[in-house]
Amino acid sequence: MSNQQKKLSERIEYLTQQLNHHSHQYYVLDAPEIPDAEYDRLFRELQQIEAEHPELKKIDSPTQRVGGEPLAAFSQVKHRIPMLSLGNVFDEQELQDFYKRVADRLKIDMQSDQAIEFTAEPKLDGLAISLVYEKGILVQAATRGDGNVGEKVTENARTIRNIPLHLSGTDIPDLLEVRGEVFMSKAVFEKLNNKAREKGEKTFVNPRNAAAGSLRQLDSKIAASRELSMYCYAVGVVEGYQLPATHSEILEKLGQWGMPLCSEVEVVKGVDGCRQYYEKIGQQRDALAYDIDGVVYKVNDLKLQQQLGFVARAPRWATAHKFPAQEEITCVNAIEFQVGRTGALTPVARLQPVFVGGVTVSNATLHNMDEVRRKDVRVGDQVIIRRAGDVIPEVASVVPGKRKAGSVEVELPKACPVCGSDVVQEEGGAVARCSGGLYCHAQRKEGIKHFASRRAMDIDGLGDKLVEQLVDARLIDHIDDLYSLKDKVEEIVAMERMAKKSAENLIESLEKSKRTTLPRFIFALGIREVGEVTAASLANHFGDIQGLMQASEEELINIDDVGPVVASRVVTFFSQQHNIEVINKLIEAGISWPPIEIKQASELTLSGLSFVVTGTLSSMSRNDAKQRLIDKGAKVVGSVSKNTSYVVVGENPGSKAAKAEQLGIDILDEEAFLAFINK
Numbered sequence: 001m002s003n004q005q006k007k008l009s010e011r012i013e014y015l016t017q018q019l020n021h022h023s024h025q026y027y028v029l030d031a032p033e034i035p036d037a038e039y040d041r042l043f044r045e046l047q048q049i050e051a052e053h054p055e056l057k058k059i060d061s062p063t064q065r066v067g068g069e070p071l072a073a074f075s076q077v078k079h080r081i082p083m084l085s086l087g088n089v090f091d092e093q094e095l096q097d098f099y100k101r102v103a104d105r106l107k108i109d110m111q112s113d114q115a116i117e118f119t120a121e122p123k124l125d126g127l128a129i130s131l132v133y134e135k136g137i138l139v140q141a142a143t144r145g146d147g148n149v150g151e152k153v154t155e156n157a158r159t160i161r162n163i164p165l166h167l168s169g170t171d172i173p174d175l176l177e178v179r180g181e182v183f184m185s186k187a188v189f190e191k192l193n194n195k196a197r198e199k200g201e202k203t204f205v206n207p208r209n210a211a212a213g214s215l216r217q218l219d220s221k222i223a224a225s226r227e228l229s230m231y232c233y234a235v236g237v238v239e240g241y242q243l244p245a246t247h248s249e250i251l252e253k254l255g256q257w258g259m260p261l262c263s264e265v266e267v268v269k270g271v272d273g274c275r276q277y278y279e280k281i282g283q284q285r286d287a288l289a290y291d292i293d294g295v296v297y298k299v300n301d302l303k304l305q306q307q308l309g310f311v312a313r314a315p316r317w318a319t320a321h322k323f324p325a326q327e328e329i330t331c332v333n334a335i336e337f338q339v340g341r342t343g344a345l346t347p348v349a350r351l352q353p354v355f356v357g358g359v360t361v362s363n364a365t366l367h368n369m370d371e372v373r374r375k376d377v378r379v380g381d382q383v384i385i386r387r388a389g390d391v392i393p394e395v396a397s398v399v400p401g402k403r404k405a406g407s408v409e410v411e412l413p414k415a416c417p418v419c420g421s422d423v424v425q426e427e428g429g430a431v432a433r434c435s436g437g438l439y440c441h442a443q444r445k446e447g448i449k450h451f452a453s454r455r456a457m458d459i460d461g462l463g464d465k466l467v468e469q470l471v472d473a474r475l476i477d478h479i480d481d482l483y484s485l486k487d488k489v490e491e492i493v494a495m496e497r498m499a500k501k502s503a504e505n506l507i508e509s510l511e512k513s514k515r516t517t518l519p520r521f522i523f524a525l526g527i528r529e530v531g532e533v534t535a536a537s538l539a540n541h542f543g544d545i546q547g548l549m550q551a552s553e554e555e556l557i558n559i560d561d562v563g564p565v566v567a568s569r570v571v572t573f574f575s576q577q578h579n580i581e582v583i584n585k586l587i588e589a590g591i592s593w594p595p596i597e598i599k600q601a602s603e604l605t606l607s608g609l610s611f612v613v614t615g616t617l618s619s620m621s622r623n624d625a626k627q628r629l630i631d632k633g634a635k636v637v638g639s640v641s642k643n644t645s646y647v648v649v650g651e652n653p654g655s656k657a658a659k660a661e662q663l664g665i666d667i668l669d670e671e672a673f674l675a676f677i678n679k
């Protein structure tokens with residue numbers, strides 16, 4: 001070896017060691033030590049040396065992470081030890097039966113306090129992988145396949161950032177097969193699907209399908225772009241190393257070698273410990289960064305595992321305890337179009353009712369015509385309905401091969417299904433609208449519902465159903481008619497399912513709602529594109545409604561949070577004489593709000609920062625928290641993105657907290673949040 005080659009080899013070794021260390025810090029421990037740019041610089045240097053001296057490139061080089069030449073086909077791999085599946089339990093009885101079977105075989109008296117110890121783990125919803133390390137170096141990765149023979153996906157596995165390309169630490173076995181689950185995090189799944197939607201491409205049905213499709217890509221560069229992750233949960237073949245005596249210690253050892261582990265794994269005792277774990281993880285399910293479909297219990301002691309052995313293709317010493325399904329198949333009975341407050345037509349699938357994600361679902365939005373075309377949903381189709389966490393149910397995809405002959409593509413109606421006015425397609429947008437405006441019953445109803453809603457005028461007792469009834473009975477036409485309802489109590493009482501007391505309560509709520517705030521009033525008007533946050537900005541800027549009514553587009557654009565689209569919507573709204581009349585009538589009816597003090601720039605200490613508030617706070621409501629932030633000039637938005645400055649997290653936060661963690665956004669708990677706004 002020449003002197004220069006020796007030097008280069010040393011440099012390669014140094015760069016490899018550095019990159020592996022920082023990659024582990026970042027992807028496994030979630031504790032980066034250097035900025036991304038520094039990592040990229042080291043990475044590029046290694047790439048360049050390897051390009052100039054291919055003979056020096058190693059198979060566990062970190063540059064393998066970006067993928068290489070596409071394969072023509074996958075070769076097959078026979079698993080030396082078959083990759084088995086797991087038995088399932090679905091309820092308390094089946095859990096007890098499982099425990100009893102285990103206890104009986106181990107001759108343990110159920111009544112004794114000799115509780116069997118299990119490791120309890122989330123059941124990750126991805127696909128199984130086998131990773132073979134020879135003398136600590138990753139040499140082969142394979143899918144489960146039929147359990148005996150899988151596909152060799154080594155190149156793709158190398159692109160998964162938290163899979164170590166070689167093991168670290170001491171006591172490295174001569175041969176080690178690690179098994180685990182490859183999955184796509186919810187945040188990556190959302191990101192990929194959003195990108196696909198923007199490009200008009202097909203979206204993935206769920207993170208599991210996305211992970212499976214990505215791991216089985218012949219082009220490893222595509223696999224690399226999918227940002228998959230992996231957690232390990234078992235060991236297959238081992239040579240040249242004596243494994244510890246329990247499953248939990250094996251996992252610990254894998255962690256010491258740098259293998260990624262799921263942080264929710266626990267050791268529990270007895271059937272009670274299993275049940276408690278199941279309930280706890282069930283509560284955390286929505287907030288976890290990845291999909292799970294249950295939990296897995298494994299007898300912890302390997303000797304006991306051996307004693308128990310296997311039945312058919314599953315171990316007797318383990319079982320999956322499944323959560324209620326988040327996906328089900330059902331039939332589309334009809335596709336109808338709903339007309340919203342702004343006239344937007346939304347296609348909705350009317351479904352054969354199906355129990356999914358803990359509720360019975362009989363309708364699912366199809367969002368817009370682009371979505372209908374992309375998914376090609378038709379009446380009569382069998383579809384997969386997905387309801388994950390608190391997300392609204394959606395048609396994930398059509399079940400292929402089940403379409404009935406003679407089915408037809410869905411078409412956008414030419415006339416509004418409610419008022420018969422022309423439907424117009426917005427330029428460049430996916431949205432189609434009824435052109436009927438206030439002539440359209442549906443738009444009027446939706447406008448009134450919005451006006452009455454909790455975050456707008458907060459008219460207690462005036463729910464959606466009652467609005468429909470009142471409009472249908474011609475007791476109200478527009479929002480300003482609400483405040484003359486007090487002269488129509490008899491007519492209200494005459495309506496179906498309406499008692500005198502409810503009518504009186506409604507009148508009282510209406511009276512009460514007259515004392516409001518300017519931001520609420522502006523929001524309640526239902527100006528297109530003016531949500532709560534924009535309404536608050538407008539109120540703060542103008543201090544009264546008159547100023548806003550006369551504002552020009554130029555003045556509006558200069559306000560925080562107002563862009564050209566909002567500015568033009570606001571000006572259009574106030575240029576319509578009937579809108580001015582409605583506002584005047586409302587004010588004449590007695591709607592009022594306390595004066596707004598216009599804030600000085602020096603009071604807006606949080607201006608330029610953007611916040612998301614999620615979960616339940618103990619000292620105030622979420623809306624109050626938002627208001628406090630807005631008062632200090634902060635922007636409050638609904639979803640977490642890389643532009644979010646802070647996420648305020650209360651009790652039982654949803655997926656937003658997980659997303660913030662994923663994106664590395666600063667999280668404030670309630671205490672930190674209070675300190676922050678009082679600063």
Ligand code: IVH
Pocket residue numbers: 084085086121122123124125126127128129144180181233234296315318320
């Ligand atoms: S253990 C012999 N642990 O579930 C036991 N499997 O239904 C082998 N899975 O193919 C599996 N999370 O892909 C185990 N914590 C976990 C798991 C898990 C997900 C998957 C795995 C397996 C399937 C069996």
